[in-house]
Amino acid sequence: MKKIRCISLLALLMPMMAWAEGSDDFGVWAEMSVEKSINKKWSVGMETEFRAQEKDRWSIGTGLEYKPMKHLKLGASYNFLYAYRPDKITKQVFDEDNELESFRYTHSYWSPRHRFSVEATGTTKLWNWLRISVRERYQLTHRTEKNVDREDIEMDAKYTEQGLINDTVYSTKTIAPNTDQVLRSRLKFEYDKKGCAFSPFVYAEAHNSVAIGDNMLLEKVRLGIGSGYKINKKNELTLAYVLTFNIHDDDENYTRIHERMHVVNIGYKYKF
Numbered sequence: 001m002k003k004i005r006c007i008s009l010l011a012l013l014m015p016m017m018a019w020a021e022g023s024d025d026f027g028v029w030a031e032m033s034v035e036k037s038i039n040k041k042w043s044v045g046m047e048t049e050f051r052a053q054e055k056d057r058w059s060i061g062t063g064l065e066y067k068p069m070k071h072l073k074l075g076a077s078y079n080f081l082y083a084y085r086p087d088k089i090t091k092q093v094f095d096e097d098n099e100l101e102s103f104r105y106t107h108s109y110w111s112p113r114h115r116f117s118v119e120a121t122g123t124t125k126l127w128n129w130l131r132i133s134v135r136e137r138y139q140l141t142h143r144t145e146k147n148v149d150r151e152d153i154e155m156d157a158k159y160t161e162q163g164l165i166n167d168t169v170y171s172t173k174t175i176a177p178n179t180d181q182v183l184r185s186r187l188k189f190e191y192d193k194k195g196c197a198f199s200p201f202v203y204a205e206a207h208n209s210v211a212i213g214d215n216m217l218l219e220k221v222r223l224g225i226g227s228g229y230k231i232n233k234k235n236e237l238t239l240a241y242v243l244t245f246n247i248h249d250d251d252e253n254y255t256r257i258h259e260r261m262h263v264v265n266i267g268y269k270y271k272f
Contacts, residue, residue, distance in 0.1 A: 027053025029242070029265045036272060041067045047079075053261070056084040061115070073121045081113040081141075091152075099155075106150040106173065115141045131192040137184040138210070146175040181211045182219065199228040201240075221245045226265065238267035 033047035043065045051057040061079030068074065087108040093101045119137035126132065152169040188203035202225045209217040226240025244261040 024260045024262060025054055027051060027261060027263045029263055031265070031267045033267070033269045034271075035269065051263075053263070054086065058082045059115075063117075071123050073123070075117075075119045075121070077117045079115040079117075081115055083111045083113065085109055085111055102152070102154040104150060104152050107148060109146060109148050111143060111146055111175070113141050113143045115139060125192065129191060129193045131190040133186075133188045133190070135184075135186040135188070137186075139180075139182045139184060141180045141182070143175075143178045143180075145177045148173045148175060179211075181209065183208045183210045183216070197230045199230070201226060201228070218247050220247055224265070234271055236269045236271070238265070238269070240265040240267075 029049060029051045031047060031049040033045055035043055035045040037043045044063070045065070046060075046062045048060045049058070059079050059081045061077055063075055063077030065073060065075045085108060088106050089103050090106065091102070091104040093103070095101050117137055117139045119135055121133055121135040123131060123133040150171055150173050152171065154167045184205055184207050186203055186205040188201060190199055190201040192199055203223070205222040205224075206218060207220045207222070209219050222242060222244045224240050224242045226238060229237045229239075231237065242261075242263040242265050244263070246259040246261070
């Protein structure tokens with residue numbers, strides 16, 4: 001009976017995961033964290049993560065948690081993010097015969113960002129096995145200025161022994177600094193039974209921009225389903241499938257409206 005309850009809970013959001021219109025992308029996220037309890041109320045931790053996808057990203061950070069009461073946990077953290085932006089071709093011009101005349105080529109680059117977060121998580125437990133939590137996280141991310149090489153290439157129809165003749169103008173594009181402010185609201189259901197090594201879960205999370213003028217603009221919705229596995233009191237593994245719907249995102253002219261991201265999320269945590 002308990003297994004049936006667990007399976008039913010995991011299936012609640014599956015119909016939502018099947019809905020979407022747009023393009024798909026795939027990736028793998030791998031994360032590792034260490035958490036140290038100072039006392040019953042305070043704990044500190046460090047984490048690192050690598051996201052392998054079209055725009056790879058590596059991050060490392062540290063955080064502090066405070067539990068003022070049984071059902072409430074507060075936290076603050078800082079993360080340094082280093083994100084890969086792939087090269088791209090824009091401003092393509094074709095002649096009457098549909099032959100390429102000119103285009104702009106922007107080189108790939110790595111972009112550093114600094115992220116600060118504060119959050120509050122409320123938790124309750126029903127029937128001695130179902131843990132329900134609501135988390136609100138305010139997240140501020142600052143991207144520093146970056147100079148990127150680019151080439152404006154004009155094609156010539158003449159071929160020589162050295163290949164196609166073209167005229168190239170080299171220039172540098174400056175990516176202006178930018179600061180994003182996001183409110184991340186998450187609802188999570190987790191099977192948490194004493195003595196059970198596995199802890200299946202499902203969650204839904206909305207990312208709303210709270211920057212001046214955005215008025216709680218919904219940027220993305222993220223759904224996840226997976227399970228944790230406690231090897232022992234100190235070591236835990238997590239495996240999950242995460243589906244992200246990008247509702248509105250035009251960062252750095254990378255149009256991602258209605259894009260779907262499918263991710264396998266692998267995690268390891270050490271607590272002491």
